[in-house]
Amino acid sequence: MNILKSAKKITAAIAPHLPKEVRQKGIGVMFWHLPATKAFLITVLFGFFSGAVGGMVINSSPFDEWLWGPNSPINSRNRSVESGAGRVLPRDVLAKKSVGSLVTFYRQSAMVGKENVPRPEDAMGVGFFVTSDGWLATARSAIGKMNKNELAAISFDNQVLEIEAIVFDPISDIALVKVKGGNSNSLPFVLNDYYDTGATLFVPSVNAGMEQSEILLNNYFHAKAKSDYYKSSERLYRFGLLNKSFEKKMFGTPVVTSKGEIAGVLIGENVFVRASLIDSALKSVVKSKEIERVYLGAHFVEAGALIGLSKKQDSGVKITNLEKNSPLLPLGLKIGDLLVSINNENITPLRSLPDILADYLPGTQVEIKYSRGGVEKIVVAELGKIK
Structure with a gap:
């Protein structure tokens, strides 16, 4: 009887808003219905299972590749600097690959002595293998105007290479040289050759190894006089700029990333042509035995260099002259029109008109957007070929 009275007192002490089961079974059940108790139990169970699963995942190779691989979220912030799929190479491996791709150019007249090896001080410039079957890239200034019979090429290990052909790019200062045989140390092109200011690049040398430098500008162009602002659609004029200068004998050397690209x-001295232009020239010469570049026949000044235009107008180029064979003339374009874009790619200081046109082959039809009196129009032009 006393027990029943005590039970009634406990039940009566429990708040009437609680579930019937709690009010009937007593205060002990109430503990398990508290929100804090439920949250605590859920946390313990979640921690146990997530710890078990996490231990299995983090020790697996797929997870390791996801976290630390080339496409990992940790490394993704570096993709604007180096876009290749490879990993950053140790300095000794990078030097071996890069220096192993080098070829030094000399005049044939410098090939003297029993061993037929010229003196280092007679070097004219440098080239480097871009294919395994013997194509080299270099600078026009590294080989001058010499033909294949006047030029000598020596590999990094002092092997004399037979030159089969020399091809010059009509829109830039790069040249491609074909030698007999090949080289397994040919370097790949980087996927994205536009870099953040301060990005680290390397310039290899047979004598000095790897010299480190940094990007100052992606779209460098130097104007000494007012006339330098007037440009042609058939001549590259914006380049990459390094913060370190190199002697003339280094001209033609590759500028490489830490991944060997x-x-x-x-x-x-500190100016380089970006990889995309070399790549497009190489594809053209392999296909047609010459570097084919498109012809638009437009002379212009960049909108950002013009006084009187809105400060916001930093894209586009204003036509100052059209050549008589320009494919733009039959379409009604004239001096004073503002070319805005090619196939929806805006013309900017970072991607100049010659840069964009270098991506296309002669005969390609492109949409050209232009503005006249503030009204934009689109025409379709067939790109010609530089002769």
Whole structure:
């Protein structure tokens, strides 16, 4: 009887809003219905299972590749600097691959002595293998105007290479040289050759190894006079700029990333042509035995260099002259029109008109957007070929 009275007192002490089961079974059941208790139990169970699963995943190779691989979220922030799929190479491996791709150019007249090896001080410039079957890239200044019979090529291990052909790019200062045989140390092109300011690049040398430099500008162009602002659609004028200068004998050397990929070719003391232009030239010469470049026949000045235009107008180029064979003339374009884009790619200081046109082959039809009196129009033009 006393027990029943005690039970009634406990039940009566429990708040009437609680579930019937709690009010009937007593205060002990109430503990398990508290929100804090439920949250605590859920946390313990979740921690146990996530710890078990996480231990299995983190020790697996697929997870390791996802976290630390070339496409990992950790490494993704570096893709704007180096876009290749490979990993960053140790410095000794990078030097071996890069230096192993080098070829030094000399005049044939410098090939003297029993061993037929010229003196280092007679070097004119450098080239490097871009294919395993004997194609080299270099700078026009590294070989001058010499033909294949006047030029000598010596590999990094002092082997004399027979030159079969020399092809010059009509829109830039790069040249391609074909030698007999090949080289297994040919370097791949980087996928994205536009770099952040301060990105680290390397310039290999047979004598000095790997010299490190940094990007100052992606779209460098130097104007000494007012006339330098007037450009042609058939001549490259914006380049990559390094913060370190190199001697003339280094012209034609590759500029490489830490992954051993070609970022460009050195054509001046600290100026280089980007890899995409070498790549397009190589594809053309392999296909047609010459570097075919498109012809638009437009002379222009960049909108950003013009006084009187809106400060926001930093893209596009204003036509200052059209050549008589320009494919733009039959379409009604004239001096004063503002070319805005090619196939929806805006013309900017980072991607100049010659840069964009270098991606196309002669005979390609492209949509050209232009503006006249503030009204934009689109025409379709068939790109010609530089002769």
